[in-house]
Amino acid sequence: MTRYHFVAASRTFLIEEEPLAEVLRERVRNYAEKDKAIDFWLLERPAFLEAPELAATAASVPRPAGAVVSTDEKFITFMKLRLEFVALGSFEAPSVAIPEPLATLD
DSSP states (O other): OEEEEEEEEEHHIIIIISOHHHHHHHHHHHHHHTTOOOOEEEESSBGGGGSGGGHHHHTTSOSSEEEEEESOHHHHHHHHHHHOSSEEEEEEESOSSOSOTTOBOO
16 A cells, blocks of 8 residues: 545635646656656545545545645645645555545546
8 A cells, every 4th residue: 555645625726726736847847857756646626535534634625625645745744834724634545445546526
């Protein structure tokens, strides 16, 4: 199993109100320079928030939700500090409750 870390907020806040695209583009550019594989994803309607073990965290996130997910805990900590009004959490996947961590709700 892999440990994933995330910040989650309303989809509108993450995608429309915050300059998140700029931050993620810069991160992609930096990774390309270092020949490093991408280890973060922007999910517009993350299905993992429906998992029972994340119920307490998910309850504080307005719907429809969005999330930035990564295997890099330091990057997610940076995102929490940068975005401020987001929920922070982590989970292990694949699991019974979260078989596909990067799945989105339809």
